[in-house]
Amino acid sequence: EIVMTQSPDTLSVSPGERATLSCRASQSVSSNLAWYQHKPGQAPRLLIYGASTRATGIPARFSGSGSGTEFTLTISGLQSEDFAIYYCQQYNNWPPWTFGQGTKVEVK
Amino acid sequence: EVQLVESGGGLVQPGGSLRLSCAASGFNFDSYEMVWVRQAPGTGLEWVSRISAGSSWTSYADSVKGRFTISRDNAKNLLYLQMNSLRAEDTAVYYCASYFGSGWPFDHWGQGTLVTVSS
Numbered sequence: 037e038i039v040m041t042q043s044p045d046t047l048s049v050s051p052g053e054r055a056t057l058s059c060r061a062s063q064s065v066s067s068n069l070a071w072y073q074h075k076p077g078q079a080p081r082l083l084i085y086g087a088s089t090r091a092t093g094i095p096a097r098f099s100g101s102g103s104g105t106e107f108t109l110t111i112s113g114l115q116s117e118d119f120a121i122y123y124c125q126q127y128n129n130w131p132p133w134t135f136g137q138g139t140k141v142e143v144k
Numbered sequence: 145e146v147q148l149v150e151s152g153g154g155l156v157q158p159g160g161s162l163r164l165s166c167a168a169s170g171f172n173f174d175s176y177e178m179v180w181v182r183q184a185p186g187t188g189l190e191w192v193s194r195i196s197a198g199s200s201w202t203s204y205a206d207s208v209k210g211r212f213t214i215s216r217d218n219a220k221n222l223l224y225l226q227m228n229s230l231r232a233e234d235t236a237v238y239y240c241a242s243y244f245g246s247g248w249p250f251d252h253w254g255q256g257t258l259v260t261v262s263s
Contacts, residue, residue, distance in 0.1 A: 070249035072189075079148075079253040080181075080189065080239065091251065123189055127249055131203040133179070133191040 038062050038126050042136035048144040049114050057139045059107040059124035068128035071100055071109045074138075075120045083122075084109060111141070119143055146170040146252045148240050153257030160230050160261070166223035166240030166254055174198075174218040177243050179250060180225050182236035182259075192238070193225060197245075208234075230261045 039062040049055045059069070071084040082091040084100035087107055097112045111118055124136040152164040166178070180192040193214040194203045202214050213226040223240050237258050241250040 068247060072250075074189075077255070079255045080241075080250075081253070082249055082251050085249040085251075125189075125249065127243075127247070131191070131194065132205055133194075133250075135189040135191070138188045 037132055038065060038129050038134050040124055040126055040134050040136040042122075042124055042139045044139060045137070046140045046142060048142050050144045051114055051116060053114055053144075055111040055114055055118075055141055057109040057111075057122055057124075057141070059102075059109070059136050061105045061107075061126055063129075064104045065126040065128035067103050068126060069100075069102070069107050070125045070127060071098075072123045072125065073118075073120045074123060080123070114141070146242075148242065148252055148254035150238060150240055150254045150257035153238065153259045155260045155262065156230055157263050158231060158261055161226070161228045162230065162259060164225040164227065164238055164240075164257060164259070166225075168221045168223065168240075168242070171242070171252070173221040173242075175244075177245055178214075178216060178223045179241050179243065180214065180223075181239045181241055181250070181253075182234075183239070183256075184233070184236040190236075195223070227259070230259075232261050235259060235261050 041060045043058045067087040069087045072080045074080040088100045121138045147169045149167045179194045195214045211229045215224045237256040239256045241253040
């Protein structure tokens with residue numbers, strides 16, 4: 037099973053600033069890495085797949101990078117609706133599909 | 145518009161059973177593989193089970209293997225999760241999600257249904 041580890045657990049950011057979230061895989065997942073946004077009481081939302089491709093309708097302020105075992109999600113110019121929990125997920129070796137433990141982006 | 149709507153959650157005693165449903169609309173349900181993912185209180189997302197588009201292949205997390213059964217009815221655009229021998233640690237919000245197949249992420253998700261296992 038591939039273990040996904042995200043850092044930090046919590047990120048305090050002021051609106052308008054940039055947030056940088058990290059995700060590390062215990063072994064290479066190539067570019068088969070997705071990022072999801074999750075708000076309480078809502079459905080998780082696919083943001084990024086293929087490590088760097090934005091999903092349909094996702095604003096350009098969300099960008100992803102990396103391959104192999106190290107990945108980054110960057111949110112440029114944080115808006116109020118971006119404060120949420122973000123999960124990375126590998127879909128290279130399955131089952132099981134595995135998620136990171138999540139990074140909570142909160143208002144500073 | 146793609147919609148996934150879960151139902152069937154509730155309070156059940158340890159050792160009991162529950163069947164979750166997920167109603168799909170807005171896409172070619174019979175062309176997509178489907179999964180169940182859960183989130184226990186205070187924790188992250190955990191994949192639970194998967195079923196292929198034509199029901200030929202299923203997979204389960206070790207934590208539910210032998211107790212949960214995934215199935216689907218493509219004629220009715222419905223996905224199911226039969227949960228037996230429920231334990232307190234199965235308490236979670238259960239989400240259904242779709243994906244196009246190997247090499248694709250989970251692209252659409254429902255809002256979830258809460259399952260509480262408690263006496």
